Amino acid sequence: MALLEVRDLRLSFGGLKVLHDISFSVEKGAINSLIGPNGAGKTSLFNCLTGFYKPKGGSISLGGRPITGLPPHRITALGLARTFQNIRLFKEMTVLENAMSGQHCRSRHGIMSAILHLPAQRREEEAIRATAMRWLDFVGIEQHAHRRAGGLSYGDQRRLELARALASTPELILLDEPAAGLNEREKLDLVHLIRRIRDETGVTVLLIEHDMGLVMQLSEKIVVFDYGQKIADGPPEAVRTDPRVIEAYLGTEE
Amino acid sequence: MIDEVRTMPTAVQPQLMRWSVVLPGLAALAAALVLPQFANGYVTEVATTALLYVVLCLGLNIVVGYAGLLDLGYAAFFAVGAYTSGILTAEFGFNFWLTIPVAMAAACVAGIIIGAPTLRLRSDYLAIVTLGFGEIVRIIARNLDITGGASGLIGIERPEIFGFRLMQVQHFYYAFLVLALLTAFVCLSVERSRMGRAWFYVRYDEDAAAGIGINRVTAKLQAYMMGAVIASVAGCLYAAKMTAISPESFTFNQSLLILLGVVLGGIGRIPGVVLGAVLVALLPEVLRGAGTYRPLVTAVALLAIMLFRPNGLWPDKRV
Ligand SMILES: Nc1ncnc2c1ncn2[C@@H]1O[C@H](COP(=O)(O)OP(=O)(O)O)[C@@H](O)[C@H]1O
Ligand SMILES: [Mg+2]
Numbered sequence: 001m002a003l004l005e006v007r008d009l010r011l012s013f014g015g016l017k018v019l020h021d022i023s024f025s026v027e028k029g030a031i032n033s034l035i036g037p038n039g040a041g042k043t044s045l046f047n048c049l050t051g052f053y054k055p056k057g058g059s060i061s062l063g064g065r066p067i068t069g070l071p072p073h074r075i076t077a078l079g080l081a082r083t084f085q086n087i088r089l090f091k092e093m094t095v096l097e098n099a100m101s102g103q104h105c106r107s108r109h110g111i112m113s114a115i116l117h118l119p120a121q122r123r124e125e126e127a128i129r130a131t132a133m134r135w136l137d138f139v140g141i142e143q144h145a146h147r148r149a150g151g152l153s154y155g156d157q158r159r160l161e162l163a164r165a166l167a168s169t170p171e172l173i174l175l176d177e178p179a180a181g182l183n184e185r186e187k188l189d190l191v192h193l194i195r196r197i198r199d200e201t202g203v204t205v206l207l208i209e210h211d212m213g214l215v216m217q218l219s220e221k222i223v224v225f226d227y228g229q230k231i232a233d234g235p236p237e238a239v240r241t242d243p244r245v246i247e248a249y250l251g252t253e254e
Numbered sequence: 255m256i257d258e259v260r261t262m263p264t265a266v267q268p269q270l271m272r273w274s275v276v277l278p279g280l281a282a283l284a285a286a287l288v289l290p291q292f293a294n295g296y297v298t299e300v301a302t303t304a305l306l307y308v309v310l311c312l313g314l315n316i317v318v319g320y321a322g323l324l325d326l327g328y329a330a331f332f333a334v335g336a337y338t339s340g341i342l343t344a345e346f347g348f349n350f351w352l353t354i355p356v357a358m359a360a361a362c363v364a365g366i367i368i369g370a371p372t373l374r375l376r377s378d379y380l381a382i383v384t385l386g387f388g389e390i391v392r393i394i395a396r397n398l399d400i401t402g403g404a405s406g407l408i409g410i411e412r413p414e415i416f417g418f419r420l421m422q423v424q425h426f427y428y429a430f431l432v433l434a435l436l437t438a439f440v441c442l443s444v445e446r447s448r449m450g451r452a453w454f455y456v457r458y459d460e461d462a463a464a465g466i467g468i469n470r471v472t473a474k475l476q477a478y479m480m481g482a483v484i485a486s487v488a489g490c491l492y493a494a495k496m497t498a499i500s501p502e503s504f505t506f507n508q509s510l511l512i513l514l515g516v517v518l519g520g521i522g523r524i525p526g527v528v529l530g531a532v533l534v535a536l537l538p539e540v541l542r543g544a545g546t547y548r549p550l551v552t553a554v555a556l557l558a559i560m561l562f563r564p565n566g567l568w569p570d571k572r573v
Contacts, residue, residue: 050465088461101463117443164466
């Protein structure tokens with residue numbers, strides 16, 4: 001069974017239908033992409049998957065467990081992490097504190113044990129910090145651990161968002177336009193990093209991306225959206241030559 | 255270097271205790287310890303009030319500073335503590351120390367009743383609901399028999415510790431000093447912990463916090479309840495010191511004064527909040543000489559602070 005199963009997902013805002021009966025799946029251990037013109041509903045789909053939007057109908061399951069309509073923090077705890085299209089870091093906090101946030105749902109000590117300075121609580125704090133440092137190291141920004149997150153370069157902020165999401169030890173990570181605003185060099189590094197996420201940690205990746213070169217290079221499967229509908233779903237070669245995809249892109253993209 | 259910031263202290267980073275904070279802190283503590291030996295009764299009385307505000311402001315800072323929730327009725331929890339302790343000692347003969355856990359429990363219950371429904375909503379609602387709650391508690395206290403009505407509750411028992419009865423203003427000064435230190439320790443411990451960080455995450459970006467696995471409603475509710483509990487303990491000691499309490503000690507003005515202390519010194523950070531609390535207690539005394547111009551001078555001073563130090567006198571660099 002696929003890791004992520006989306007069945008007949010529907011979403012609308014007032015009269016505006018944003019997603020029409022979307023069905024697709026992501027296999028465990030895959031790198032898949034979601035593409036489509038601006039406004040096609042890609043981010044909205046991510047928001048449904050992560051519990052930020054409540055779909056009007058349909059179902060979502062992660063590893064066989066239904067997650068439709070659960071609140072975001074429950075979904076993260078069940079193993080689905082995300083990054084945001086417009087970076088959403090805790091800018092005024094340090095890089096390390098940002099990465100530590102991912103560990104919140106994997107730890108349990110509360111106010112009382114902090115006040116009493118229980119040894120178990122201290123050990124857990126050490127572990128949270130160590131895990132966060134490991135992920136900062138993984139994405140290559142551990143040297144900035146004690147800097148203010150908002151002061152990082154744009155590329156490093158994207159890396160930090162990745163580290164933060166990975167620190168929640170997800171099974172599936174959703175990346176919303178991770179290459180947006182990066183230069184060619186940084187894009188190459190990103191391709192390499194995304195491959196390492198899958199190969200070294202076994203985390204499944206689903207990404208939204210506009211850079212076709214990057215998408216074709218990385219993905220085993222591509223899902224294409226246009227006006228809230230899925231118009232294609234398959235391996236890169238098949239999608240590239242699909243007449244509906246060509247039409248959607250030639251017709252509407254800049 | 256604009257990027258180098260003070261790290262929010264985590265338990266495992268003791269090197270981040272800055273000397274620039276520790277040394278003045280120790281000096282202030284030493285001065286606080288010996289103050290009643292040198293000061294007259296009036297000064298000790300004012301200093302005791304200042305310590306009360308330190309406790310209340312540190313408690314409200316958890317709600318406003320850490321979790322970013324605007325609470326306009328914080329004095330209500332102060333009242334819950336004072337009346338719970340006052341009623342139990344004066345009318346039921348409870349030992350003072352036993353009333354503290356009861357007051358804490360009462361504050362928790364009140365916190366859940368107010369917080370659980372409202373903290374799900376947008377934060378603006380909380381300001382309105384807490385404002386109403388503050389007034390409701392005061393009006394209930396005015397109208398019940400058991401609370402002594404408008405004239406208040408009298409004959410509250412003075413606490414005894416190891417056979418020693420707290421009577422004089424000096425005794426209560428030290429009692430409030432211990433409570434203030436305890437509160438500061440609790441705040442420091444929690445702000446460097448998992449839940450403390452969760453409050454900051456929620457304060458800075460609620461959606462990102464939810465997206466990374468933090469239950470924002472639980473986090474806010476815990477901050478709100480913790481603030482409530484601290485105010486209730488302050489209320490117990492306040493009732494014991496005054497031996498008589500009336501609804502007029504717990505007005506909207508009182509809530510605003512506590513909030514002012516939090517904002518004045520620098521929201522979020524303990525040294526700033528302590529400074530703000532002390533200023534709130536001292537300002538009326540210092541300005542006594544200004545006579546009828548006092549409100550005007552106070553207003554000008556506040557405006558000046560808002561204009562020139564919008565993040566408070568001793569701001570949290572995170573803001
Ligand atoms: N919260 C919302 N309220 C109203 N309309 C929305 C909301 N979120 C998205 N939409 C609409 O849904 C459509 C798809 O947007 P989006 O998912 O951001 O597209 P994409 O990420 O593919 O560019 C757009 O027309 C957008 O205006
Ligand atoms: Mg988008």
